[in-house]
Amino acid sequence: xxxxxxxxxxxxxxxxxxxxxxxxxxxxxxxxxxxxxxxxxxxxxxxxxxxxxxxxxxxxxxxxxxxxxxxxxxxxxxxxxxxxxxxxxxxxxxxxxxxxxxxxxxxxxxxxxxxxxxxxxxxxxxxxxxxxxxxxxxxxxxxxxxxxxxxxxxxxxxxxxxxxxxxxxxxxxxxxxxxxxxxxxxxxxxxxxxxxxxxxxxxxxxxxxxxxxxxxxxxxxxxxxxxxxxxxxxxxxxxxxxxxxxxxxxxxxxxxxxxxxxxxxxxxxxxxxxxxxxxxxxxxxxxxxxxxxxxxxxxxxxxxxxxxxxxxxxxx
Amino acid sequence: xxxxxxxxxxxxxxxxxxxxxxxxxxxxxxxxxxxxxxxxxxxxxxxxxxxxxxxxxxxxxxxxxxxxxxxxxxxxxxxxxxxxxxxxxxxxxxxxxxxxxxxxxxxxxxxxxxxxxxxxxxxxxxxxxxxxxxxxxxxxxxxxxxxxxxxxxxxxxxxxxxxxxxxxxxxxxxxxxxxxxxxxxxxxxxxxxxxxxxxxxxxxxxxxxxxxxxxxxxxxxxxxxxxxxxxxxxxxxxxxxxxxxxxxxxxxxxxxxxxxxxxxxxxxxxxxxxxxxxxxxxxx
Numbered sequence: 335x336x337x338x339x340x341x342x343x344x345x346x347x348x349x350x351x352x353x354x355x356x357x358x359x360x361x362x363x364x365x366x367x368x369x370x371x372x373x374x375x376x377x378x379x380x381x382x383x384x385x386x387x388x389x390x391x392x393x394x395x396x397x398x399x400x401x402x403x404x405x406x407x408x409x410x411x412x413x414x415x416x417x418x419x420x421x422x423x424x425x426x427x428x429x430x431x432x433x434x435x436x437x438x439x440x441x442x443x444x445x446x447x448x449x450x451x452x453x454x455x456x457x458x459x460x461x462x463x464x465x466x467x468x469x470x471x472x473x474x475x476x477x478x479x480x481x482x483x484x485x486x487x488x489x490x491x492x493x494x495x496x497x498x499x500x501x502x503x504x505x506x507x508x509x510x511x512x513x514x515x516x517x518x519x520x521x522x523x524x525x526x527x528x529x530x531x532x533x534x535x536x537x538x539x540x541x542x543x544x545x546x547x548x549x550x551x552x553x554x555x556x557x558x559x560x561x562x563x564x565x566x567x568x569x570x571x572x573x574x575x576x577x578x579x580x581x582x583x584x585x586x587x588x589x590x591x592x593x594x595x596x597x598x599x600x601x602x603x604x605x606x607x608x609x610x611x612x613x614x615x616x617x618x619x620x621x622x623x624x625x626x627x628x629x630x631x632x633x634x635x636x637x638x639x640x641x642x643x644x645x646x647x648x649x650x
Numbered sequence: 651x652x653x654x655x656x657x658x659x660x661x662x663x664x665x666x667x668x669x670x671x672x673x674x675x676x677x678x679x680x681x682x683x684x685x686x687x688x689x690x691x692x693x694x695x696x697x698x699x700x701x702x703x704x705x706x707x708x709x710x711x712x713x714x715x716x717x718x719x720x721x722x723x724x725x726x727x728x729x730x731x732x733x734x735x736x737x738x739x740x741x742x743x744x745x746x747x748x749x750x751x752x753x754x755x756x757x758x759x760x761x762x763x764x765x766x767x768x769x770x771x772x773x774x775x776x777x778x779x780x781x782x783x784x785x786x787x788x789x790x791x792x793x794x795x796x797x798x799x800x801x802x803x804x805x806x807x808x809x810x811x812x813x814x815x816x817x818x819x820x821x822x823x824x825x826x827x828x829x830x831x832x833x834x835x836x837x838x839x840x841x842x843x844x845x846x847x848x849x850x851x852x853x854x855x856x857x858x859x860x861x862x863x864x865x866x867x868x869x870x871x872x873x874x875x876x877x878x879x880x881x882x883x884x885x886x887x888x889x890x891x892x893x894x895x896x897x898x899x900x901x902x903x904x905x906x907x908x909x910x911x912x913x914x915x916x917x918x919x920x921x922x923x924x925x926x927x928x929x930x931x932x933x934x
Binding site: 351384387388389390391405407408409410411412415416418420422423424425426435436438439440441443483484487 | 667670671674675677678681682685686687754757758759761762763764765766767768769770772925926928929930931
């Protein structure tokens, strides 16, 4: 069990913009690792991030990051970096000046600020363009310079609002690798994204939001397992799918079995995946069927998202 | 990654840290105020009084009164009051100080400060000082150059004596001091207006009108203005016209501390506001 000074804690947090709901009754504790906030536009992802960095104040409830309340920026941002979605910069600065200036606002002297900004620029692969004006940067470069600015002071918590937006596929892969590296160094990474397969690839856990409420949170497979109203779909490639079908129909946890169109596989829907796998092992051991592959079809974030939020929400 | 705490110590060294942070904010803001695109308007405002005086410098009008240096003192007192103090310093400060926060909200770049490990009160101090230094340098220079430009080309030898042996230098320094005090007072007012009001032009115009009708106000109401205290300090009193309500000028030992005191209160209000401020650019 982690202590409060290792966690990000939302304690019954609500945020209303006048009468409009931002987020409501949020109770979560986020441990180190990569946590993704997922949900359709307007779900409350950015609101949650702005609340945890003090850019917004909760209407009700309390938030602490590693034991620090969000209304103490002088303490909070020694440990927290936030890469927002706002694609704007102070006028007339170069990439290096942009990072240096705000490091000096943090209180670093010029020499240390130069060293830290150099490291940050190197990490996002932007050293060559560092002395050009930010106004002339491409969208991807602007995204990376914001990322560099948020990691330059070596925070313990890094909050990233849609950090992969505007990046080309190569840089996306590099950036995800950087996130994984930072997480392996013990950082909290809170990432919002609507690119579900990328979230799936990099996240240790997800928080699914819809209309300002948390609809699910935790390890994605754990979340999927708890969705009993949506039986797990599994595709078994085997030599005798019809025989396997008759075998699985005897199991009361199996709600549907259907032959694949090519007649070389069987789709199964089960309410208890663990028992199904045990049954399948027994069938194989008894020589009933020869199984080539077994693949869960809807044990990923896209499926969970579809079931909990619906097909219109995101771009999976 | 290691924590930044090692290199940015807090606690026992708070004042040293705050001073470093004020310096960093000050430097960034000065670059924006002096070198940014927005600064062009400020230079034009600061140069405004020098254009008519430059033309006037070329030709001394006929008439004996233009050979008398006392008339130049009176002329400058009116020129300073009407154009430099009430217009140039007023609108210059409005532009500089309102933009310190409001400009960044419009540019959507204020959040970078809010996401730095700096107390928001320190941010107010850093920004205010940057505005103050900018306005004081520009408008004090305007005040001094305007006075020299009025006196020296016309009655040169009298002017030299006036500035070296007479009251000229004292007048010059007093006007410069009034300009600085105006920057202090108007600056704080406009800083706070930029924080509270989405369109700060309206309160600026209202204050401008209030300052202009000050001469008509009863003595008690006169004191609820900046211009009353500034006018109390001018070395050459000017007539406010036949409809003016006459009131005793406030002595300098009351006027200056009052201005500074009110400024401090206004800055505390600004700090309170900025401490509770949210970043919601869409609604701003």
